[in-house]
Amino acid sequence: MPALMIAPRHDAHLDRVADALRLVHENDRYPMVWPDDPIAWLTPDGTLGAWVALADGEIVGHVMIVEGGKVEYAAELAEAAKVPVTGLAGVSRLFVTPAARGTGVATTLLERVEDLPPRRGRRLVLDVVDDGGPAVRLYERLGWTRVTAGPASWTDPSGARPRSAAYLSPR
Numbered sequence: 001m002p003a004l005m006i007a008p009r010h011d012a013h014l015d016r017v018a019d020a021l022r023l024v025h026e027n028d029r030y031p032m033v034w035p036d037d038p039i040a041w042l043t044p045d046g047t048l049g050a051w052v053a054l055a056d057g058e059i060v061g062h063v064m065i066v067e068g069g070k071v072e073y074a075a076e077l078a079e080a081a082k083v084p085v086t087g088l089a090g091v092s093r094l095f096v097t098p099a100a101r102g103t104g105v106a107t108t109l110l111e112r113v114e115d116l117p118p119r120r121g122r123r124l125v126l127d128v129v130d131d132g133g134p135a136v137r138l139y140e141r142l143g144w145t146r147v148t149a150g151p152a153s154w155t156d157p158s159g160a161r162p163r164s165a166a167y168l169s170p171r
């Protein structure tokens, strides 16, 4: 694996980030439903910051943080963190291209986000499909705490509500 660089995402990256997301969707069904407008999906309201992971100039990973109120179970997470919802920032749109997995790209992205100014001292939180898969393993390995779980507020292509879980960052 070539040296990894984490950089702020610029508009000029967006088409290549959407290409990377397409590979992830085809490999992992993430996101479960391919968005009509992937660029809009990558630039939602409430964005606080977004970063790309680059290896040899190729985009191999992506993460963003959004206003805490955008995360499922925001009220429960705020109570667990003992801060108002405005004191939370949600980790969102985290993905790594299939060929770059298992080398610490997501771990590096999450560790860097914790230290970056757009977090503005807010406690990081997230929601994840509660399937015991690589994402859940990643957060638990990094010491994130599960606060609650239940049916998601959204439906998958079959009309079912997948189980989602909410996590609080270790610091």
Ligand SMILES: CC(C)(COP(=O)(O)OP(=O)(O)OC[C@H]1O[C@@H](n2cnc3c(N)ncnc32)[C@H](O)[C@@H]1OP(=O)(O)O)[C@@H](O)C(=O)NCCC(=O)NCCS
Pocket (backbone or CB within 6 Å): 024, 028, 030, 093, 094, 095, 096, 097, 100, 101, 102, 103, 104, 105, 106, 107, 108, 127, 128, 129, 134, 135, 137, 138, 141
């Ligand atoms: C979840 C996801 C982001 C993880 O990305 P990743 O870059 O492979 O994650 P990491 O490499 O940091 O960790 C993955 C595994 O590699 C291992 N690993 C990390 N660095 C390693 C290294 N240098 N050598 C060997 N193994 C290593 C980790 O221990 C971990 O093992 P585990 O799964 O048994 O816990 C990726 O699988 C993905 O994009 N999935 C689809 C999208 C998704 O579900 N996103 C989350 C939305 S909430």
